[in-house]
Amino acid sequence: MSERPTEKPEFGPTRRGFLRASVAGGALVATGGAAFAQTPDPLITEVQPWARVFGDGIDATPYGMPIRFETDVIRRNVPWLTADVTSSINFTPIHALDGTITPAGCGFERHHSGAIELAKEDYRLMINGLVETPLVFTYADLERFPRESRVHFLECAANSGMEWAGAQLNGSQFTHGMVHNMEYTGIPLRLLLEEAGVKPEGKWILVEGADASSNGRSIPMEKALDDCLVAFKANGEALRKEHGYPVRLVVPGWEGNMWVKWLRRIEVGDMPWETREETSKYTDTMADGSARKWTWIMDAKSVVTSPSPQMPIKSGPGPVVITGLAWSGRGTITRVDVSMDGGKTWHEARLQPHSHDKALHRFYFDHVWDGSEMLLQSRATDSTGYVQPTKNALRAIRGLNSVYHNNGIQTWWVKSDGEAENVEVS
Ligand code: MTE
Ligand code: CO
Secondary structure, eight states: OOOOOOOOOOHHHHHHHHHHHHHHHOOOOOOOSOOOSSSSHHHSSSSSSTSSSOOOOOOOOOSSSGGGGGGTSBBBBOGGOOOSSSSSEEEGGGOOSSSSSGGGGGGGOEESOOOOOOGGGGGGEEEEEBSSSEEEEEEEHTSSSSOOOEEEEEEEETTTTTSSSSOOOSSSHHHHHHEEEEEEEEEHHHHHHHOOBBOOOOOEEEEEESSSSSOEEEHHHHHHHOOOEEEEEEEEEOOOOOTTTEEEETTTTTTGSSSSSSEEEEEEEESSSGGGTTTTSSOEEETOOEEEEOOOOOOOOEEEESSSSTBBSSOOSEEEEEEEEEOOOOSSSEEEHHHHHETTTTTTTTTTTOTTSSOOOEEEEEEESSSSSSEEEEEEEETTTTTHHHHHHHHHHSSSSSOOOOOOOOOEEOOOOOOOOEOOOO
16 A cells, blocks of 8 residues: 555645745735734634534524624713603714615614604504695505615714814714614605695695604705605615604705604695794804704715724724715715825825715725824815815804704824824814
């Protein structure tokens, strides 16, 4: 019997050293220099426990949840903001997400009187007021109307509102996380209004929810007939309870408060209703005491989501992917610039293609970091040519009394140890 040399892996210093050198050399080009261990790595050389057994059967996850290693990618709240459970706000973990679609399970929530449970069988939508035929639709009625699917961001007008007076909350989740971006499926509101027949004097609609707060808002007829959707699906599945199951209004590009959840009534009228939600709330008091009102559209805004206070640079100097989100209620984002010196010099970031109108856009800036401190900022330009302002430029016009519509440029101070902090540059 002839002796054949066995094909055992060999870890002699010479051969292994050569392999490592060539792998590392290749990797250096692609990643800019990953570290390779000099000793054999059992994760490469040994058969691992998970490769020796059967994994879970398909019955284990009839509706899948994220793997347990990702359980910190969750909505979080700021304790001092949420005094009680019926007046709640939490924040999307934008620092830990990538791409543009927000998974429904971590899309922020804002409700004024809690999230209600409303079954499809109990659902009714009424259209009344200045219409030829007042109508009531069941959920099944709505399913028979032609529908569309569109991706849109929803941003609460109060997003970044806590930052008016200065840098406060340490993390993009808290400063900018009252935003989410989903693919909505619904009926153009125009079709339902046409079904009822809007009288010529009908210039406004009042939209109300079925929850105790009702969250009534007036919307000009022009917008109602333009691109609003009466939506029942988000990201392909039924709306989550907290996002308005079974039906919510989608008002693309306009402040989140108008996106009425658990939508129950649409009244057509000839003037706005001046509800609580559009007078004492969602109106800004200017420095001279006058009120800035009917500020529906969310202006262009952006934020670096990583690195950021919750996403420090752990790998030390070398390549770092700077990434973030940008959006505009007036259209698309045409350009995002990134600054590493607090706005003195700017570099154009890579915007991901195939972005949608009035939807989140993703940008990347691939940077080789030398380990020195950065004052990291992003600045969005939208399809109208509008450029995101600095916070100080906003304050010069709007004063410090505001809560809503803070779309100023955010600064993260990235220190040489990679940790980041919310700061402002003057
Ligand atoms: N609709 C009803 N019926 N009740 C509410 O409390 N909150 C509004 C709006 N629609 C609200 C509502 C506010 S202020 C915002 S920002 C969005 O819903 C939040 O939507 P989300 O919880 O799906 O993120
Ligand atoms: Co809101």
